[in-house]
Amino acid sequence: MHEMQVVKIKKIIKETKRIKTFILDLDVSAIPGQFVMVWLPGVDEKPMSVSYTKGDLGITVLRLGDFTRRLFELSPGDMLGIRGPMGRGFKVYGDKLLLVGGGVGVAPLAPLAEEALAEGKEVTAIIGAITKSELLFVDRIEKAGGRVLISTDDGSAGKKGFTTDVLRELLEEETFDQCFTCGPEIMMAKVLDITREKKIPTQASLHRYFKCGIGICGQCVLDGIGLRVCKEGPTFRDKELRKSPEFGRYWRNAAGQKIYFGGKK
Amino acid sequence: MLEVELCGIKLRNPTMLASGILGTSGAALKRVALSGGAGAIVTKSIGLTPREGHRNPTVVEINGGLISAIGLANPGYEEFGDEIRVAKEGGVPVIGSVYGFNFGEYAAVAETLQKYGVDAIELNISYPNVGKAGAFFGYSEELSHEVVKEVKKRVSLPVFAKLTAGAGDIVAIAKACEDAGADAITAIGALRAMKIDLITGKPILGNEVGGLSGPCIKPIALRCVYEIAREVDIPVIGCGGITTGEDAVEFFLAGARAVQIGTGVLYRGITIFKKVSQEIKEYLEENGYSSVDEIVGLALR
Known part of the structure; x- marks a missing residue:
């Protein structure tokens, strides 16, 4: 049974101008790719993918509408209702992994990278954002030992263009056992088209x-x-x-x- | 052995998907028929205009069931034709559930769903979480009678009335529906309930109160079916907390000709219809029966 648990926010990390991570006082383990339902009493309840899966659970959120605006007003010590983690997480079976994340879509991919790297797998992550200051978890994945390739819409960091442009170029030279993607759905659909040509099994969140x-x-x-x-x-x-x-x-x-x-x- | 007939509609087994569960899209309904094994599927309740329903949380799990207040969310009847078409690819009867805020709405939506090709209409006069729709009619003998009468004027398909135990006298409501021409009674819908979080001191549901469903309401549903089946001549469909074949058999003994399963999907997955059907079959075989019909109403005799 997924009972609603009301828990304290332990820590809030400002990742970018529009993205924050909320570390919760909730010690449950999740599989990267799983989500929690986040309840703001009196406001609403929304699904958020888990960005920190071990120890205290964390979610990483893009400010987008009314719910996330209210969430961004909270401080450490404030309470949130949580159901989960729930759903099917990513399934890793290969040794050489490629991650493609756009915007806040990097959230479930970062813990996936960390876990895979800790198990000795090879991880390359293509991370895209509209501009350099909105890039998410580049340091986190590099610190864990992953290789990061960057794209920005405005060219302020990495390749000017989209993650799929970087992906196309990369796959001309290299291949991977598996690809994992999360981000805007139109981007993910393109990622699937590209990895299909190269016969790389791909999972999308x-x-x-x-x-x-x-x-x-x-x-x-x-x-x-x-x-x-x-x-x-x-x-x-x-x-x-x-x-x-x-x-x-x-x-x-x-x-x-x-x-x-x-x-x- | 499991086949039953309900108002002239043949079901391969007596398990039906209850309205409100997985019924918003044709793809979901089709899956419940094909991989779930349901004998018939009931759509989510459809109304005249698109409705987003209540804000989240719309569902809260408790011991023995669920409290939910989705709030009659639906895309509106105009957009629902495609979903019915896909649902029918499941190869089992599709029952169109209808709600309204007045008699005319019920009738107009029912007429359109008939045009879309559903096999029967189920009138939702049981939903308790939206002011003057659903149970608003089902609480009153007069309003229940009028809804059924108005819909029967406009459709030729069998019409089921889904009742609520929130009504003072559910048997009187069932009789009023039968008098108005209802072809079957479905009993019961979810019961008004709530859950409060101790830390925030607030009701969890966005709508504050919701409808209680699941195993915890089964004894109430069973009692309703028993009392209704004793007093009406039209078929009764049991609904409320049915999770196992044994639960279903209890409802047959109480007089139900078929059963609907909703919240049970949470506990036993989409294939619950297959599982319950198999368990019903085992009961019939072990006890020397050759059809479901043979045990319908045994407890009433």
Whole structure:
């Protein structure tokens, strides 16, 4: 049973102008890629992927709407409700891993990198952001012993362009046992197209509007495959996602209506 | 052995997906039919206009069940045709659940779902968490009667009325629905309940109160089915806390012709319909019965 646990915020780390990490007084272990439902009493409850999976649990959040704005107003010592960790995390079986993260999507990839590197695996991470100051967890992954390649939309650091540009170039010269990606869904769809050509099995972590978070309400079920993002996901295999006409194209709002990425059908 | 007939609709087994669980999209409904093994699937309740429902938390787990207040979220009937089409690919009867804020809404949505090709309509007059919709009608004999009557005027499909034990006299409501022409009664929907967090001192649900479902309401649901089945001639569908074949058998003995499973999905996964069906079959075989029909209402005799 996933009971709501109300816990203290131990520490808040300002990662970038728009991203903060909240370390919670909650000693449970999670698998990278799993999520927690975060309740702000009187406000709302949202899914957040776990960015610190061992010891005190941590989440890393981009300020985007009303809920995250309220979350950003909190201080250490304030309380949050947590359900989880829940869902299916990333499954690592290869030795040479490639991570592709865009924006706050690096959050679940950083603990994955740390754990894999601690087990002696080789990790290359492509990290992208709109600009240099919004890059997330570059130091963290490098400190753990990973190789980091950077892209920024404005060219203020690394390659000017997108993670997928760096990915294309990298895969001309190297190959990997597995790829893991998290970020804007259009980016992930492109990553899957590229890694498919190179026959690199890829797992992607999806974001959807959640209600129950425990697999019963049906809000986050993916069209075409009928899989629940909160239960069979949020990480999926490339071959599962390729069967879903929804992946990379649309999501469903709280009413269950299709909302197309980029506003186009 | 497991086949049953409900208002002329043939079910391969007597387990149905209850409304409100996994029923917002065709893909989910189809999966419940294909890999879950349900004998029929009931959609999420559909209304006239899109509704986002209540804010989160919409669900809280407690001992013995769940309290939820999704708030009748749905994409609206105009957009639901595609979902029905996909749901029907599951190859089992699809029952369209309908809610409304007035008789006209119930009737208009039911008529449209009939056009989309559903096999029956289930009127949600049991949902307790949105002011003047759902249970608002199901609490009153007169309003229940009117809803059924208005919908029956507009559709030719079988019409089920899903009732709430929150009504003072559920048997009187069932009779009022039968008098108005209902073809079956589904009993019961979730019961109003709440959960308060001790640290913050606040109700956890965004809507503060919600509907209690799961094993903890089973004895109440069973009592309702028993009392209703004793008094009406139309089929009764049991719903409330059914998680095992033994639970289902209890409902058959109390007079139910079929059962709906919702919260049970949380405990036994989407394949709960297959599991419960298998367990019903084992019970029938062990006790020398050859069909579900043979045990329906045995406890009433």
